[in-house]
Amino acid sequence: MGNKISDERKKEIIDGFYHLSKQNGIENTSIAKIGKHLGMPPSLVMHYFPSREILISNLISFILERMLLIYQPMLAELEEQNYADPHTFVDRLFSRDWNLLLDDGVFYSCYSLIFRNKRIKNEYRALHEKLRENLKEILDRDENLEDKDTELLAEQIFVVVEGAYYYLSMFDDPEVYEQKVAIFKDQVYELLRKNEVLSS
């Protein structure tokens, strides 16, 4: 259905935008630089994304899609086996695989735009609500959590995860980093434990 060349070019341009933003920041990545990076004139970039604003808007969609991708394997498992271990999910949330798929610098740069752009804010909120719904589904399938307020629990777990990511980004020393990750992971485990029916 959709135009092939057009779609590929668009993807290529957003990829390039993301790549350069990772290195130099969004604010230092111009249309001209994207063009040069991809070996095309800036006018071609603008042919596909008629303004810088639209370009940024598409970068954000790209980033949010990537973020969902991180959860894909876990959700596939849930679909297949009709069950996924919440603890494994939490482990994955705290794993650094994350960073391979999504640059935190670009992510938070885009995040900071929510304060001046309502559409971006809505997109970000929708993503975060989706993440919570995913977790809720996993929790709902766990018999240890039967009849518990899994929506609340998902909310509480994610707020720890998100706070942890925010805070941990300030630490480079792997040892300190891992030690702190362990603390926050425990904090989430504790939330689960508190809700679980004793079964052993």
Added chain:
Amino acid sequence: MGNKISDERKKEIIDGFYHLSKQNGIENTSIAKIGKHLGMPPSLVMHYFPSREILISNLISFILERMLLIYQPMLAELEEQNYADPHTFVDRLFSRDWNLLLDDGVFYSCYSLIFRNKRIKNEYRALHEKLRENLKEILDRDENLEDKDTELLAEQIFVVVEGAYYYLSMFDDPEVYEQKVAIFKDQVYELLRKNEVLSS
């Protein structure tokens, strides 16, 4: 001791930079615009802040100082009475007074710079560690928490607060906002309760 005019001008310029960044974002606030806003030529701005980088660096110091200011009244109380109620402190952490003193958009914009600038990262980390130390002092003075790992507890409390701020920024509806604040506040209370010696 220090030069009066110079200091006042510097303060004035950073104030203006902050003001305009709040409206249009840091990335859209140029030296020329700051000058125009304050009725001075851009060359005067650069006389006090020889490069844009230095200007941004000073804006960040300004922001981090403001953030510490928010805790001032609480810490003054601690100093005076050698005690401050942790629950009151938590309430204050979640109060929206915050937003009056510090714009979240500017704050997170600057935060996103930590990923490409080590000095900024260190400044941010130092601030966050200071915040935790402040809370630890409060917790240490509370007899219900005697002999507890208050450092750990402070870390766990702040990670919820920071995650909450990150997440709550996506919600405009005051009703939804307040409902979620209540959840996260409870989550922190629960952390305190878990550690408190039963005394009633």
Added chain:
DNA sequence: CGATATATTGAACGTTCATTCAATATTATA
């Protein structure tokens, strides 16, 4: 007061920016 330092001005620099446009090449369609 005279000298020295600081504050302030305004013009100018070259560069980069986002964006436009008309011309040309390529591809799809009839």
Added chain:
DNA sequence: TATAATATTGAATGAACGTTCAATATATCG
């Protein structure tokens, strides 16, 4: 193959950018 649609080029635009500089005003101080 003729025609229409799309892709691509390259040159050009004016505006805004950060930064420099020499000149002038004002304050400081011996």
